[in-house]
Amino acid sequence: MKVITEAILRDELRASQPESYTVPDGKILSPAAREYLQQRKIKIILNIAHSRYAFKPRNAAEAVGPVTKASIDYSDDFAQNGKNAATSAAPSQVANAAPACVAKFIDFESGAFYAEKPEYMTQLHGNLLVPKDHARIRFRGMLDSLQALVVLIQTIVSETGGSRKLLDDLNDILGVLRDMMRCDVLDEPFNNERIIGLTHAELRERSHNPMKFFSVKQMVLPDYSLGKVYALLNQLRTSVRETEVSAVRAFRVRNKYERKDIVEGLNRLSSAVHIMMCMYLADEYKK
16 A cells, blocks of 8 residues: 655645645555644545445544545554554455454544554544644643632632632632533533623623722732732633633634634633622622
């Protein structure tokens, strides 16, 4: 089976930037060629000459593109004898080899499939795998850290006899973050209408005009004299902003953006925490 090298691809694509590259029938990509296409964010469509070797996803959500003759390459990262083993064997050689295990996982980027999940990979959703340092997984790590920070702040507020209302608002923030994580992992739409009891329009209005609603100046800079709780809320606000940036990076596909529902949700969360800081300065958490 002929191998397409990085040099061949560079020569073929030097004057173009296609959205996808279809591997011709009877050929495979070298690892360097695959990396070259991924770096240029060109979707790889792998060809399969003998459909009986193709792994058929259980449902559409598990498929990388349409499940057609050009969906998956049986010859790349083919799993044999219960182990992940990359091979460039011809179809006849594969047919004569020891029986292959049922493929359980698909590489989200390349379409290669595995009988077992490699240690360096994790599930994006369904049975789609990505490396553990993939932008989507880094974003989920940020979401996880953000939830941990909320719980830590709640613990400190509770142990110091802080406001019940503040704990409840923090719990609402935590619930939104957990729902966001669930929707990302399950690849479901993220829907949220209220945070800390306010609609999105009310969040925006209060965040942009705190003097009107709380008699507090716009974005009072944190200072140690304002106390530990205010400093912690400010840390939470900055962490939400960092997570939002991570989401934008994770869901950018070339010049387009996916999951705008999640990015918008993080923007609203940032406004909500800013409002909580204003409420704290206005002594509304002492009522």
